Amino acid sequence: MRVLITGYINDIHVVRWCNALAQRGLDIHLATVHRSDGMNALDETVTAHQLSELGGIGYLTAVPALKRLASRLNPDLIHAHYAGGYGTMTRLSGVRPFLLSVYGDDVFETPKISWLHRKIIAGNIRKADHIASTSHIMKQVTQRLCSQAHITVTPFGVDTELFRPHYDQVTEDTHDAPLFNRDSTITIGTVKKLTDKYGIDTLIQAFALLVNNLPGRAFKLEITGNGPLKTKLQQQARKLGVAEQVTFYPAVPHEKVPDQLRRLDVFVAVSRRDGESFGVSIVEAMATGVPVVVSNVGGLPEVTGYGRHASIIPPDDPERIFQAIHEYLKHPRKVLLQAQAAREHVIRTYSWSTCVDTVVHLYQEIKEKRL
Incomplete structure (x- = not known):
């Protein structure tokens, strides 16, 4: 399965999802309007595509490049991380099927800035074929922005072998x-x-x-x-x-x-x-x-x-x-x-392996609906 992800290349969550999905054998491509700061590296099997570098307006000017990239890659789905800039860029590209991951501030805080911000965020949610939310409370907030949104809870998982205590039990x-x-x-x-x-x-x-x-x-x-x-x-x-x-x-x-x-x-x-x-x-x-x-x-x-x-x-x-x-x-x-x-x-x-399973299953469901 080939997936085109749009997101901030320096966000550790975007990097972790890309790497984990690639390690499951998916063909992962990351389209971004930012340059990597090198803090958290992408897996060598993930292909990064630099689209534009013009600050906030870069999301809009990158839309034609994203369209061309999607036309060349022909992905099974496009997955935008964050309902703001990357969600807007992905929505305007018209690439389908469109999965949108909401993160937090994009649905809790941004819609409160102005009626225009609320309209843009709600529109991105409405136009997506499916929404992924990391928590149940954010799912509820997202549904208040768009009651007809189809939402799956996809938590950020933790590698419990990497994150483990010094001791196995309290003794x-x-x-x-x-x-x-x-x-x-x-x-x-x-x-x-x-x-x-x-x-x-x-x-x-x-x-x-x-x-x-x-x-x-x-x-x-x-x-x-x-x-x-x-x-x-x-x-x-x-x-x-x-x-x-x-x-x-x-x-x-x-x-x-x-x-x-x-x-x-x-x-x-x-x-x-x-x-x-x-x-x-x-x-x-x-x-x-x-x-x-x-x-x-x-x-x-x-x-x-x-x-x-x-x-x-x-x-x-x-x-x-x-x-x-x-x-x-x-x-x-x-x-x-x-x-x-x-x-x-x-x-x-919140086992990382289980959380990755959830996203892979969601991808498969979205792909099969299109087929």
């Missing part, structure tokens, strides 16, 4: 973990882009509360990611008097993320907007056996089993983050058992 051997030992340093952390959406400023405020209110314990905060707010966040840490305990690491290739997660005793993801429809880093942390604290937005409660496998707190509430972590410190064995159950939940629900 007496885990009692040397920092959560059990009052003399050990507790490492709090997150792996996120340093943008306003992800609430890193709230995490730093909560960390300062930990340091100031629990003087008998030692803490450090590790923040992994790139973004425009790095300098501002560093200034915030200095102003709160915790700069020496806060370390900023640059973004790392996906295969290096497990090493960053295994350094943590608690993973915190406190996004402040519903646009985080799935929370891949949260599922990766759970797979790695790290206790998790998340905000009650978007698809984050869904992936954590609605509180069964994580502590869920309101967004923009550093006091509640502090309280959640403090509770973890008071009940370490319970927390590590919860973390173990969280990993089992990920294996059952």
Whole structure:
């Protein structure tokens, strides 16, 4: 089967889908209007096609090139990742059958900008032959934009062999973990882009509360990611008097993320907007056996089993983050058992192999309908 994917070549999710599908024997071609930054490489069996480089307008000027490419490749289907720019470009190309993956901000936030944005996004959804959504809550939001849309939930999966804890189960051997030992340093952390959406400023405020209110314990905060707010966040840490305990690491290739997660005793993801429809880093942390604290937005409660496998707190509430972590410190064995159950939940629900199976099956269904 030959599939033409349109998407941002530097998006780790686009790269992972392309590589996994190619490794299943599909002939995958990626059409993009961006140049690769080299952070996460495409598999050598994936063919990338550079269409245009004119910023936002590039999506429109690339339409003729996409048409020509599709005419030459004659794909069994075209799959656009993101309902905004790439969804619009793919819709205007007229190539069918057309599968559209919605990601989060494109359906949660973009339609709120103006009536025109809503009209474009809703139109792209309506014109697609089928929609793929990473979560059930985003499926509901997408259906509100276009009630007749045919939608399949296709979660972002996790390689649970790559993302695995240091230990296989909670036993007496885990009692040397920092959560059990009052003399050990507790490492709090997150792996996120340093943008306003992800609430890193709230995490730093909560960390300062930990340091100031629990003087008998030692803490450090590790923040992994790139973004425009790095300098501002560093200034915030200095102003709160915790700069020496806060370390900023640059973004790392996906295969290096497990090493960053295994350094943590608690993973915190406190996004402040519903646009985080799935929370891949949260599922990766759970797979790695790290206790998790998340905000009650978007698809984050869904992936954590609605509180069964994580502590869920309101967004923009550093006091509640502090309280959640403090509770973890008071009940370490319970927390590590919860973390173990969280990993089992990920294996059952978000195994990467199973998620790829879902997309391959969806491709086959779409192809057969055309035939």
